[in-house]
Amino acid sequence: MKSIIITGASSGLGESISIKFAREGWLVFAGVRNEDDAKSLTEKEPKIQPVFLDVSKPEQIKAAVDLVTEKLAGQTVGGLVNNAGIAKLGPLALQDIDEFIQHFEVNAFGGLRMAQAFLPLLGTDESLNGDPGRIINITSVGGELPSPFLGAYTASKHAMESITDSLRRELMVYGIDSISIGPGSVKTPIWKKAKEANAAEQYKDSAWKDSLKTFLDVMIEGGEDGLETEDIADVVYEAMTADKPKARYAPVPNKLINYTLPTMLPERLVDQIFAKKFDIKEDG
Incomplete structure (x- = not known):
């Protein structure tokens, strides 16, 4: 039986990825935050x-490695999916630097910690039986196309894109692949919850107060029209099982407009597009 460890599986995309692999017959180790999350997940897929x-x-990563090592009893692990992540909005001119650092701790350093810790099980320990595994890092369309008001998030996802590529080029010696999946809008309630929690309140006296309200409205609308988490899970499964997977997948709704063209256009033109989209303009 093939096996996989997936981080950030308490809800949303990580939950859907975990369920997808379990129903395809894989042994799934799903990273969750607490007992309630564990119970909810196993009720959906025992x-x-x-x-x-x-x-x-x-220390929690080490405990996870020890658990998986014991369960696999001398076999390699088939895959690692680094899905855990956070996203907190705010203009970089004002966002607390500790909050910025937190994005890197989870979205970039966390993924690298996991990769380093699980590499022996993925195949660098040649005493283990089984084929080398694959690393899949869930990045974002923002990993290639930075958005205003998500600078901390997109910067950390840019970093993870680079880490993914460097790992892939280094780990060729072991036959371990490293792949990025950068989704666009996904149907999750994250931005609706952010608006309900008044996440932009701390910036209410700033020059961006109106733009942040527009930003949240646009993101909520995008989420409502986004891809289902199950659609992204299917892409992850394809990347993990294909004989010749791509180095990067970009499951983005309305891909031509939301991804392909913006990554090809001049940067100054993209600036203008974002300014219009989020109502960013000079006072006076």
Whole structure:
């Protein structure tokens, strides 16, 4: 039986990825935050094995490695999906630097910690039986196309894109692949919850107060028209199982407009597009 460990599986995309692989017959170790998350996940798919895992805590990563090592009993792990992530909005001119650092701790350093810790199980320990595994890092369309008001998030996803490519080129010596998947809008309630929680309140006296309200409205609308988490899970499964996978997948709704063209256009023109989209303009 093939096996996989997936971070950030308490809800949303990570949950859908975990369920997809379990129903395809894989042994799934799913990183969750607490007992309630573990119970909810196993009620939806009893074959999943929850693992308490905060990727910013090395001791929890070590415990996860020990658990998976014991369960696999001398076999390699088939895959690692780094899905855990956070996204907090704010203009970079004002966003607290500790909040900015937190994005890197989870979205970039957490993924690298996981890769380093699980590489022996993925195949660098040549005493293990089985084929080398694959690393899949869930990045974002923002990993290639930075958005205003998500600078901390997109910067960390840019970093993860680079880490993914460097790992792939280094790990060729072991036959371990490293792949990025950068989704666009996905149908999750993250931005609706952010608006309901008044996430932009701390910037209400700034020059961006109106733009942030527009930003949240646009993001909520985009989420409503986004891809289902199950659609992204299908892409992850394809990347993990294809004989010749792509180095990067970009499952983005309305891909030509939302991804392909903006990545080809001059930067100054993209600036103008974002300014119009989020109502960013000079006072006076």
